[in-house]
Amino acid sequence: MSLPPRVSAINVFPVKSCGPMALEAAEVAPSGLMGDRRFLVTDADGGFVTGRRIPAMTRIQPHFDGQCLRLEAPGMPSLAVDTDTLAPRYSDVTVWRDTVAAQSCGDDADAWISECLGGRYRLGFMGPQSHRATKGRPDQPLGFADRFPLLGVSRESVNALNDRLARAVTALHFRANLVIDGGEAFQEDGWAEVRIGEAVFEVVAPCSRCVFTTVDPQRGEAAADREPFRTLAGFRRDDSGKVHFGQHLVPRITGTVRVGDCVEVLARKPKPRYVDRMAAT
Structure with a gap:
């Protein structure tokens, strides 16, 4: 029986694309x-x-x-x-x-x-x-993040990806603010709203991935074999050709989140359909 999902890591990236700061607790603002x-x-x-x-x-x-x-x-x-x-x-x-x-x-x-x-x-x-402002949400402030205020990734989803890779990657390859442990792989695909600590988040969209996922965050070098993006494209690509991993979050109620906080799913949505093009290989 899988454990209920909880926050296992909180990462702040003060400078876009530079290294992270790992925190035990963080304040959630609208941005x-x-x-x-x-x-x-x-x-x-x-x-x-x-x-x-x-x-x-x-x-x-x-x-x-x-x-x-x-x-x-x-x-x-x-x-x-x-x-x-x-x-x-x-x-x-x-x-x-x-x-x-x-x-x-x-x-x-x-x-x-x-x-x-x-x-x-x-x-x-x-x-x-x-x-x-966040795209399509003029009242939602945004810093220099790509599209939305926060990004969440499930460690179980990372583990499921690693099961397909010859060389394991970490959650830091995906530059997530919140890393969630427990539950099932890709459970986050079906979340619509979650409460974490004092904050409530709308789960607005899957994160479209790119070659940045191939950069080793410790060595600062891109993988010549284009992994893990190449494998992700084999089983997490939608009908439009976008490759998804992790979920974008928009704060609805601000407050403090802490490592160890439980993720309470307040609302769900249908999971998107991905064709596993690697299943026969």
């Missing part, structure tokens, strides 16, 4: 976990840069000391960014089809990220004058 994806790396033209383009970004490790963000990377001195003292200097950046006024983190931060990644890059912040 997602506090501190999550509030910073963004862009190129010289303001286009957002992610690990799809530069896998080594995952090796940049963030730490918070109050409002001060500290970044560390192999072979680099640490960088401190105090958001309370940033100059009110904004420039437009693009995240997919969205244009956002991002606050500059300063010349020193731009020089640090440029040296770290080997090019001309900038570090921006979701400052007081920055505004972005």
Whole structure:
């Protein structure tokens, strides 16, 4: 008999595509976990840069000391960014089809990220004058996440994927904010609304995956065999060709979530149909 689902890990990614901070508890705001994806790396033209383009970004490790963000990377001195003292200097950046006024983190931060990644890059912040809304939900604020405020992944689903792989991956390959243990693999496909700790979330859509899943989060390198994306495409691809793994969450009631919190399913929905194209192989 499977155990009821509970939160086993909480991850905040202060800088989009960089490394995670593992927390025992986190505050849920309308835009997602506090501190999550509030910073963004862009190129010289303001286009957002992610690990799809530069896998080594995952090796940049963030730490918070109050409002001060500290970044560390192999072979680099640490960088401190105090958001309370940033100059009110904004420039437009693009995240997919969205244009956002991002606050500059300063010349020193731009020089640090440029040296770290080997090019001309900038570090921006979701400052007081920055505004972005969730797609199709103008009243739902959003940071620099791709589409929705949070992402959840079931460890049982990761285990089911690993059963098909020659080389195991971890939940961090999927950059989830909440990792859920217990229950059945892919149970989250049928969730419509869940309560976790003090917060209530709408489970709005499956997460469409890409080659970023092939990046080893510790080594900062993409797998030459395109795994696990290649295997996911064999049994988690919908009729439109999108490959799904994990679920996007939108906060309905904010509050605190903690490791160990039970996931209470408040409403369910029909699970999508995926054809297992690998079943005969």
